[in-house]
Amino acid sequence: MNAPVKPDALGIGARPFAVPDPIIRFEQVGKTYAGRSRQQAVAALSGIDLTVPAGAIVGVIGRSGAGKSTLIRLVNGLEHATAGRILIEGEDVTALNEAGWRRRRREIGMIFQHFNLLSSRTVFDNVALPLEIAGTPKATIASKVEKLLALVGLADKSGRYPAELSGGQKQRVGIARALATDPKLLLCDEATSALDPETTQSILALLRQVNRELGITILLITHEIPVIKEICDRVAVIEGGRIVEEGETFAVFTNPQHPTTARFVEAVTGVEVPAHLADRIRPEARPGSEIVLRITFTGENATAPVISRLSSVVGVDVNILAGRIDAIAGKPFGSLLVSVPSRIPESEAVLGALRNLGLKAEVIGHVS
Incomplete structure (x- = not known):
């Protein structure tokens, strides 16, 4: 039986109702980078067990070198696990060849820390790029891009170039581009760390809107605990390549069980002694x-x-x-x-x- 379809008020594309089943499941996943000898091999991830429920916003937080970037790159096939399994919508993607990954990536959008926009293309053309690559008809592209730019608040910037935009506007272009192919899953790689606090708030509000109105699951990595506090339904804390604590954000923040988690959340939950x-x-x-x-x-x-x-x-x-x-x-x-x-x-x-x-x-x- 097919999942019921949620009407899309924005006209960007219908989407099935989110279900509680995980869209991503890590099962004892490991990633080791080979060195010149076995003794020099580096284990970036070890024994990762993590689920991302469909329709949720899940954050992975850790310091530099903790393994969070490697983790998110495993989800879109930019890195490949050396142990365990990664299931996306029940499919074991660790067994996919490159053709299989090209198919899977059509349903995964990606937002980058430094925007990754093409400087020689206008805002419209940057958003249109994934649709052009997919062979979408020009008339369909024009309609889709216009709706996406309206969604991210850049309807009046269609003909501008990236150099003419602020950092927040560039990231909004990046979000529109990531949504162009109607992804089921949106990956955010430190999407706000290059932005000032006020702009960060506006981008997080937009991501929450995308999640709620389009039903898109979001997996984000960050080292900024306020980002987790603001929009994440669930959080996983990673340290030394291992998940040391995971659960609903409110429960983890208000009753941290691991010292690393306690240090992270103290800045946003505690009150300093004068x-x-x-x-x-x-x-x-x-x-x-x-x-x-x-x-x-x-x-x-x-x-x-x-x-x-x-x-x-x-x-x-x-x-x-x-x-x-x-x-x-x-x-x-x-x-x-x-x-x-x-x-x-x-x-x-x-x-x-x-x-x-x-x-x-x-x-x-x-x-x-």
């Missing part, structure tokens, strides 16, 4: 001191009046030192730095009330 307070914090309580707590709020608690409830329930004054409320994968998340009396009855009452409210509290130290 400089004027940091030098005064001590590991042990002193007479008259207060406990400094970092309280984590998730879900409904992120916007609930928890502090006022806490004060009314235990009858203890809670001093707010710093805080932030943000969103991770579209879900609210908050972090608050507070101080409460160190005296045993009051401190135990506060910590007990926090537990009863389902909040995570971390003792930072004590301050006089």
